[in-house]
Amino acid sequence: MSTFEFFSPCPRGLEAALAAEIAEIGAQHAPLDTGATVPGGVHFAGDWRAAMAVNLHSRIASRVLLRLAVRSYRSENDIYSFAREQAWEQWFGPRQTLRIDMTAVKSPLKSVDFATLKVKDAICDRLRERAGDRPNIDTVAPDVRVFVFLDATHCTLYLDTTGEPLFKRGWRLDKGAAPLRENLAAGILRLTGWTPGTPLYDPMCGSGTFVAEAAQLALGIAPGSDRRFAFEKIRQYDITAWQAMKVAALDARRAARARTGDLGIYGSDISGDMLVKARANLERAGAPGIALKQVDARFLSAPSATPGVLVANPPYGERIEVRGRRGQRDLGDDGWDSAPQRGDARVGEREGTGADADFFKAFGDTLKQNFAGWHAYVLTADRGLPGLMRLRESLKTPLFNGAIECRLFRFDLISGSLRRG
Ligand SMILES: C[S@@+](CC[C@H](N)C(=O)[O-])C[C@H]1O[C@@H](n2cnc3c(N)ncnc32)[C@H](O)[C@@H]1O
Known part of the structure; x- marks a missing residue:
């Protein structure tokens, strides 16, 4: 050959x-x-x-x-x-x-x-x-x-040999406001060192890219099992070997459907509409059982008793939505499997850099208070983010989100000594 x-x-x-x-x-x-x-x-x-x-x-x-x-x-x-x-x-x-x-x-x-x-x-x-x-x-x-x-x-x-770029897995129904490319999300998951079995939480999950990638990994679903490739139209490719590979991938996908156990993968977002999209995406990605919840990221609680990995790409350069009635911490039903509400009320919305600073300080505070033992990874183009969150990063990795130069900040939420002041 x-x-x-x-x-x-x-x-x-x-x-x-x-x-x-x-x-x-x-x-x-x-x-x-x-x-x-x-x-x-x-x-x-x-x-x-x-x-x-x-x-x-x-x-x-x-x-x-x-x-x-x-x-x-x-x-x-x-x-x-x-x-x-x-x-x-x-x-x-x-x-x-x-x-x-x-x-x-x-x-x-x-x-x-x-x-x-x-x-x-x-x-x-x-x-x-x-x-x-x-x-x-x-x-x-x-x-x-x-x-x-x-x-x-x-x-x-x-x-x-590929055709449509590989980040197009075939499961995304609606792009949402600013989805991460699937291959960037998957690469970040690898950089965090997360492995299936450890709790994983994206508290600003949007259309669900991190949770869908993690769920497919945990369930052994091949990312390309639901799409076609350019090599299928090229002369000379090895069609017998391809059929065997494709059948194995489809069998694994079917077997994953039968696995109903808790994967320890959690997503939340302030927007009920985004959660509706994330739910539809997860369904098509072959991972309908992932727990999603409607929560404001200023008021998070850890989704599992065992610490794990928190990963997020917060909004950047746009108005940060701080929605919901003042003082109401959890906008969804109780429990991680609650269905998100559509078109949630927008009350108390703020905008501008002052609001951003308030939001990130509150987000940092909630991580310090409620996520001891977790490792949080935040992807952002804002190099000043650790300062806004009043946290000191233990690692920062340069990454490109398309043409935008970003940093993946790692925060080890171990003790109060991380506070900057
Ligand atoms: C850049 S997007 C994340 C995109 C996501 N990674 C994806 O691939 O679709 C930021 C998300 O943060 C959410 N968000 C904005 N303000 C929030 C808040 N206060 N609490 C929780 N989520 C918030 C937005 O609804 C949006 O879905």
Whole structure:
């Protein structure tokens, strides 16, 4: 069986976490060799089974790209000749639609768009010559995507094996206000060191990304078990191995449905509407039994007697909603399985940085008072957050949420000595 070189991009800051995850997938599902970890992704090598397994099982990768060829270049014409030489007809035909994406870093070329057109022309000319016709371009839902990476001296051609990016698991019904990408949430869970069996709590769960990712992990549901992949439309992929992998993933998903026990995974949010969305997302993610509750994060209590991991990405740069009647601490029914109320009343809403400061101080206070022994992780673009919360972080990890540079702050809620004043 042929061995190929692959590259998996991921959110920046999660490269080491992805490398560890790919190594685990290799050990469990298909032999592979992890290669270099570079800013923005991880190289690995293996046969088709490796690419299929990483597509199906990676929670952190954004895609899996098959590296076809790399060569030095100086001009657009060099790129055209290089692309024209590749045996594209081995991978796809003129009836399949095509999209080309190019990324250039320190490239001497004047126009990335023009270079992209050159690659498109080269592939179309090659297929017209070898297969009698050229493929149509479809930038929205193409059958085949070719990725081109240009650095100062070299051009690398990749064939995408993924299609829609891997953070699209297929379970998200409604995006909510500002959902985290699923692969960023999963990477953060890995950075926290959380493992199934330890309590996990997201007190600003929004559409439920952290809890859905954690629940699928705990239940052994493969993140890609409910979606299709671009390799399914590529010639040469190993269809027999894929069918076996897919059947195993679907069996595991079905078996998870039968597991009704408490997973120790909890979510809450002040917004009843968000909880309705989170509930629908969890249902589609195959984890309907997760406990959700409507609570203002200023007034939290620990959801379990055993300390665990609290993880949250609070609102940032937007009005912090502080809703509910003053003095009413818990806006939902008693118990963690209560159904959220729709369209909760908005009373006592405040806005502005003063309100933000009040909110984060109250959030910090509630953590100090009610979460002794827990480890709290907060993702934010606000570097001043520990000061606002009056807590001293024990660790801060730079991460990118899309283009936004963030920090994942860790707070060890052990004793009063953490107070800043
Ligand atoms: C950035 S979003 C979190 C998104 C979430 N991680 C997801 O992936 O969908 C922030 C969330 O904090 C919630 N929120 C705002 N004020 C709150 C408060 N006082 N108490 C609890 N939740 C609050 C919002 O309703 C929103 O769902």
